[in-house]
Structure formats: C-alpha cells, structure tokens
Amino acid sequence: MWCTALGHDLGQARALMPPMVLGLGTNNQHSEIWYLDCYTTSKLLEYPLVIAAIFIIGIGGSFQYGFHVSVMTSPSLELVNTTGTQRYGVRLDEGQVSLIWSFLVSIFCIGGMLGSLLAEQMCKKYGRKQCLLLNNLPAILAAVLMVLSQRAVSFEMIMVARLLYGINTGVGVTLHPMYLVECAPKNLRGTVGVMVATFCSLGKFIGQLLGIGELLGTGDRWVWLLGFSGFAALLQLSTLPLLPESPRYLLLNRRDHQGYDRAAKRLWGSRDYSVDTKEMLQERTALQDIKVHTVMELLLSRSMRWPVLTIIVTFSALQLSGINAVYFYSMDVFRAAGIPEQQLRYVALGMGLCEVASSLGCAIAVGFIGRKALLLWGYIGVGVTQTLLTITLNLQTQISWMPYCSILLIFLSIFFFSSGPAGVTMSLLGEFFTHSYKPAGYAIASNINWVCMFLVGMLFPFIVKYLGSFCFMIFLFFNTTVAAFVWFNVPETNNLSALEIKQEFLKMHTKTKTKTETKTETKAKTETKTETKAETETKTETKAETETETETKTKTCGPTRFETAVDTEGHSCQTRL
Template sequence: MAQYFTLLLNCPVVIAAICVAGIGGTFQYGFSVSVMTSPSAFIKELVNKTCQQRYSVSLDEWQLSLIWSFTVSVFCIGGLVGSLVGASLVTKFGRKQCLLFNNFLAIIGALLMILSQTAMSFEMIMVGRLLYGINAGVGLTVQSMYLVECAPKRLRGMVGVTIATFISFGKFSGQLLGISELLGTQERWPWLLGFNGFTSLLQLSTLPFLPESPRFLLLDRGDRRACEEALRTLWGNKDHSVEVEEMLEEKAALQSVRNHSVMELIRSQALRWQILTILVTFTTLQLCGINAVYFYSFEVFRAAGIQEDQLSYTALGTGLCELFTSFACFMIIENTGKKALLFRGYMGMSAILILLTVTLYLQSKVSWMSYCSMGLIFIFIFFFSSGPAGATSPLPGELFTQSFKSAAFIIGCTLNWCGLFVVGMLFPVLVEKLDYFCFLLFLFFCGGCGLYVRFNIPEIENKTALEIAAEFQKMHCKSEESQREKGTELKLNSGKTYETKF
C-alpha cells in the first residue's frame, strides 16, 4: 500500500485533478441525494402557501406528497438526460471542456433554488432539481472517464475509488449543512439547496489550470505532442514513452474504427461478457438495499431510545461511516483488487441483510435487539463503501477500449439513474407491503452479483482494456470449449448401441 501511496504523492497534479474534478463532479451527486431530507418540511410549507396565494386552494396531504415526490424524483430524470447527453458530448468536445461547461447548469440551478422562497415559487425548485440532475449525470460520466484516463495504470484503481469517495463526501456535507445550527432553518434553507452553485464556481475557477486527458488527446484528437505534454504535467518530467506506446498499440488495433453506438456495443459478440458485467454491477449498485438501510436507520435509532430532535445528528454518523470507509477503500484497493472488493462487499452485505431482517423481527420481543440492528446498519454501510461503491463507477472506463467507452458509460449511467428512480418510486410501496422483509428482495441482488463476480470476472487491476479483453476471452472460452466437448461426448455416447442377451 505504501508504494502506491508514495507513487500518488509523486504526482501532485493527479491529486489536484482528483480534488477539482470531484468537488464539481460526484460531490454534486451525493450532495443532491442527501440534501432534501432536512428542508422537506419547509419546502412542503412553501408549496402549500404558493397554492393558497395563487389559487386559494389548500392542498390535501396526498396532493402535497405527490408534488414532493415529483420534486425529489425529477433529479433522477435530469440525471438520465445528463448521462445520455454527456457520454456523446465527451467524445466531441473532450473531458475537460464538458466538465467546465457542465458547471453553468449547476450555477443556474443554484440561483433558482436561492430565489425560490422570495419568488414564492416551488416550480423554481423543480427546475433547479432538474438542472442539478443533468449536471450530476454529466459529471458522473465525464469525471469517471477523465480521472481514469489521467491516472497512471498502476494507480487507476485507487484514483477510480475517489469517484465514490466524493459521493460519500457530498452525502455527508448535505447532512452536516442541513442541521439547524447551520443552514437547516426556515430562513436559510434556500442557501442550503443552492450550495451546489458554490462548488461549481470552485471547479470553474480551478479546472482550466489542469491538462486535458492524455488518452483523449492521442486517441481521439491524434495529437501526440499534446498527449506527451499532458503526461509530463500529470506524472512528472520523466520518460513516458512506454505509456505512449501502449496507447498507440490500442490506436493501431482500433485504426479506422469509429466510436460505436450503444446498439453496436450491445450487438458485439466479442464484448458480451464485459457488457453483462456492466449490466449486473450497475443494476445491483442501486438495488443492493443501501437506500433501504438508510431509511430503516431512523426507525432503529428511535427504537434504541434516541430522541427525535437528535436523529439528524445520529444520521451524521452513518454519513461519516460511509466517508471514512470509502477513504479506506481508496488506500487498500491497489493491493486487494477490484474483483476481491466487489465479491467480499456483496457477500458481506448479503450476510448482514439476513441478520438485519432477523434482528428487526425480534426488535419488538427483545429490548436490546435494536442495538444489534444499529450495529448491523453501520457494518452494512462499511461493506458497501469498502467495495461496490468505489469499484463500480470506473468499470466502463477500464473494461472497454476507447471506441466503446462512451457507449459503455451511457449504459452504466442509464442503469444507475433508472435504478435510483425505480427505488425512489417503489420503495415506499415495498415498505408498506413487506415491511423489513423487503431486505430479502435486496438479498437476491447482492448474493447474485457477488457470485457473478466470483465466477465470471477476471482480476482487472493494473491491466489495459486489451489485456482485460484477453483475460475475459481466456476465462470464458475455456468454459465454452469444455461445454462443447461435453456435448460432443454426450452425443457420441447416445449414438452407441449395446447388445443385450436374454
């Protein structure tokens, strides 16, 4: 671990790229996911007041809940649009330019949020949430591509984990700023919702000093000189001819090959296992039960005797646990490998979901069982943050060559946003119908993904996309050949005739 950390410290510009890209990228995603909890009562009050003033109508509870649900969920719609748009723009304009222009969406959204209470318009919050979603969708896609391509091959896994680290940092910041002592008050909540604009301004003022992705400059623009200059800026004034030659080998292998569409990627027989890996891991990331665990944490904390006005401070503990664990994953991933982190993470989460279901069932019968449930919640967050959260996001940039990357990110991010939307819409129904037994449904996804990773994915750490493709082919061609041999043997055996004596 020390050697990788030392190698990262020797690349200060890479560290700057991680921080600058993260604060205006996946930080926005994490912050927007968690920030709506604290001011929910104030926003609902604004909705009711607006309808009374405009239409002299007092909304029923179900009408208020419907408007509130749409205000929260419109972020996912924007995220899906941003993912679809960002993955295509990134090839045309470059990673850095997309990140720069993406900040203007968040700044406009922040202005709408800040002015919404003064203008007595909850619609401004909806539009702001939509713009935040588009910003987060573009940022999640482009930041992943930019960082993975700027990092040395030996540090690619460590740098990729920072994508999830900044999501955790954003979630924790939303929880922290939302407490009543800071911005979670009747007067200051619009500034809480508008905080994304300040982080966008920070990225907008610092990102121009960083170089463009070296791989984009060489493979998409064909500018070797600019690529070498970017490598020297990022990795130091050393000889980087080996890395350039590896990129040129990939370029030669893909000569006269254009960037492929999503449908072309899906139809590609040679990449079917890589595509299946993206489908399984990104779907499970949202359907693993992390949102259910966060939801039930308040019920568990109440049962443990924590007062209602102290719940927001206790929730900070869950956010802090996710942040620290994500940082620990950043420290160990190069020695452990993505495959091991994914497998251990999902199998650990599967075991915790079983235990959590049991303890919640016994909570009303045994007084101290709520403390066991509380401990299991933190352990579940630990397994999630130390594996799936950090190892999943960069996968499309590592499993696919340059011509397929944009399409792979479109698929991955579309699954991510659709999963988040589905969970947001269906989870309340699941809780109402199944109560805590809904964890058994999430258990199916965690266990299935863990077993898939164990038996169908090779180790991808410190390998190029071409080397990973060879590993996939080597792993699955053997199993397919073995099946064909067994089928041939079975056919031969079934064709034999045996003489029977009476």
C-alpha cells in the same frame, strides 16, 4: 490506516485475495498489509497534479450527486404547501402537496438521465475537459433559481432548478471517472477510479452536515442549502483550467502527439510513461479506425457482450442492493435504542462519516486486493448483515438489547457496501471499455443507475408498506445473484489494459465453452467405444454359436466309417459305409 484498523476482518478479506497478493511464506499479516498500504499511498503522492485533478474534478462530479441525494428531502412538505398558498392563494390539500413534492424529487432523476445522454455527445465534440467546464453552467443557473425561488414564491423555479441540477449531475457522474482514469498512470487507475465513490460519500456527508438545524436545515434557510451546489460549480469552473486535457483523448481522438506529450509531462512529470504510451498505441493499432461508437453499436457488439452485461448488472445492483432500505430503517432503530430525537441528525452524520472512511479504505485497498475480491466481499457482506438485520428488527420489541445489535448491523452494512460495490463499480467503467466504446459505455452505466434509482424511489414505499422489515429478503436475492454473477463471469482487472481485459473476458467464456465441448466429445467417444465393444462381443458370440452348431451336427450324425478293400489289380480303396 484502514487496513490495519481492519485487522479483525482481514482473515475474511485474505480468503478472497488473489494468490499473487498474499505472497508466500508471509507470517506477519499486519506488516504485509501496512507495507502495501504505504506503497499505494506513496505512489500516488508522486503525482501532485493527479491529486489536484482528483479534488478539482471530484468537487464538480460525484460530489454533486451525493450532495443532492442527501438533501433531496430536506425541505418539508409544509414548505411546499406554504409556497403554493402564497403564490396562488389556495390552500393545497395533502394529495396535491404529495404530488408536487413527488415531482420535485423525481425530476432530479429525469434530469440525470438527460445529462447522461448529453454527456455521450458532448465529450465526442468538445473533449473531456471542455465538457466538464461547460457542465458547471447549469449548476450555477440552478443555484440562482433556487435562491430566488423563495423570494419569488414560486415552486416552479424549484422544479426547473431540480431539472438543471439533474442534468449537471448526470453529465458530471459520467465524465468524472472517464477523465480521472485517463489522466492517471496505469498502476494507479484503480485507486483513482475508486475516489469517484469517495467524493460521492463526501457529498452525502456534507449535505447531512449542512442540513442540521443549527446550520441550513431550517424553513428560511433551506434554499441556501439547495443552492450550495452553485458554490461547488464555481470552484470547479475557476480551477479546472489549471488542468490539461486528457492525454488519452489527445492521442487517440485528436491524434495530437505534441499535445499528448505536454499533457503527460504535466500530469506524470519527468518519469518514464512509455508503457502507457505503448498501451495506447497498441489500442489504436488494434482498433485501426478510432471511430467513437454509439450506444446501439456497443449493445450489438458481440465482442463487448460480457463487459456490457457486467456493467448493467453491477450498476443495477448499486441501487438494488438494499442500502437505501438500511438508511430508511436506521432512524426507527436509533429511536428504539433510546437516542433522543434531537440527537438523530448527529447519529446520521456518523453514518455518513462511516461511508466516507470506508470509501477511502477501498481506494487504498483496491490496488492490491483487486476489484473482483472487493465486489464479492461487499455483496456477500451486505447480504449476510441484511439477513441478520431482518431478524433483529423483528425481535427488537421483545428483547431489550436487540436495537443495539441492529445499530451495529446498520453500520456494518454501510461499511461492506462502501468498501466494496460502491467504491469499485465506478472504477470498472474506465477499465472495461476501449477508447472508442467509452462514451457509450459510460452513458449506459449512468442511465442504468438513474433508472434504477427512480424505480427504487417509486416502489420502495410500497415494498415497505406490505413487507415491512422483510423487504431485505428481496434485496438479499439481488445481492446473492450479483455475487454469483461476479464469481463466475467477471475476471480480475487489476493492472490490465482495456484490450487485455477484453481478452480475459473472451478467455474466461471461451474456456467454459471448450470444456463443455470437450465433455460432449469425450462422451461421444465413450459411446462409440461401447458400441464397438458390443459389436465385437456380438461377432464373438456369433462365431461361438457357429462352432456350437458344428459340434452339435457332428454329435448328431456320429463318426463316418470306411471299409478298406483290395481290387483285382491290387490297389486298395475305401468305401464309405
């Protein structure tokens, strides 16, 4: 499996593992990892309906996001120009075609932001399952518009379809991890949460596969490529009714104890799930009133400040890590290595397959390595490989074998990113926030992701134009900053409830504050002690000076002499001379 295949790099991975993962007196590294690997996999196999939920929710959730990202630029500029000419009878110049094409690309991100905001309100009103069902309707409508756009000779229909796809993807990416994490037992939440990234990678791979010229990547079939998402939406629409509503939503929002028991038994079988129930009831007791908070209330909450800041930093880093730059330069590197032009699509498929395999490995490893260790592993690994890639890209025209080093570094960058940040970040959402803050937390994370994706899409061409391969140095700064932030500010969340994670955040930052205050108090006490000692020394010196003055006076005056005499009555007396 992944962990045993990764044997050469396990030394680095073990250095990042928490102590309780490594164990004591373990000499056989491979057998230890193999045991934990099989244990995690076998535990998941005990919950068949949870496995079904992973596939059913995934196909209409993050799969759609990954698919649209990979096929976003499949239609060529010539197709837009041809459509404009047939529709209006006017030959569009290069600037007009570029403007229309840029809008076709960016409107998907705008739809994604709208979908993220809609998801917050929809899941409050309709619940997780009902919201996911309704979310398939925009995707089906968009697929119909996309397929008909070629016959209608209308790129306006393509724009509307792109907007609807964005809304569908925004809602799906927000609700996908929320529903899955709430349906999974506590000991499998990390593994199930990482599957969100796995389906995103799978969507990219399927998009690349269908986009090759032998399938749908041609001028007359590209609308069917972009309409493929409608089939995925139909598949989820027909299978999602087989799944129950989220048990957590039924218990905490609707206060439906009978519905909760039915959903829990269907998902978790006849096993004892009293621990999960106790955790939810404790959360309800701690929160007292399960009021669903808004985005503004979450941002203004002092107790949730560090979880929110962590989500903002990690989700921004997903787009600012430079992985898009790696993909951008990959084709030039492959050409420099002598790979024929007609074979480049298949090499790109290899990159997509590497991403899928790494995501699956992350899903297996997250349960025993931990979230924090994988985040650090990913960002440090990406930063190192990007630094080396900057060097090899600048030397590949001078040294004949340097392009092969660049190819290796490209695949390593994808591996580090997919097995760390891409896989773990999504799972943090379901763990960081208590039930009342979840919709707002997911809305913030999704919008941060969409905004950063839009900014990178707009600014990256200019960055490459002026910096060339040195653009990786900008992304190195982001990766280093995020790694430092995670190391100093984020606790390990493995097998912890939302309330426990909240306490870990408070403990971590309160502990830092206490240390600072203790240091200040110690310094003040030391200064006070020094001052007291100085005063004592001053008094001693004053006393010594007084004694010295007395001695000096005595020496100056000399000894006092007396003369003894006897008076007439016979009494003796002394007379001072």
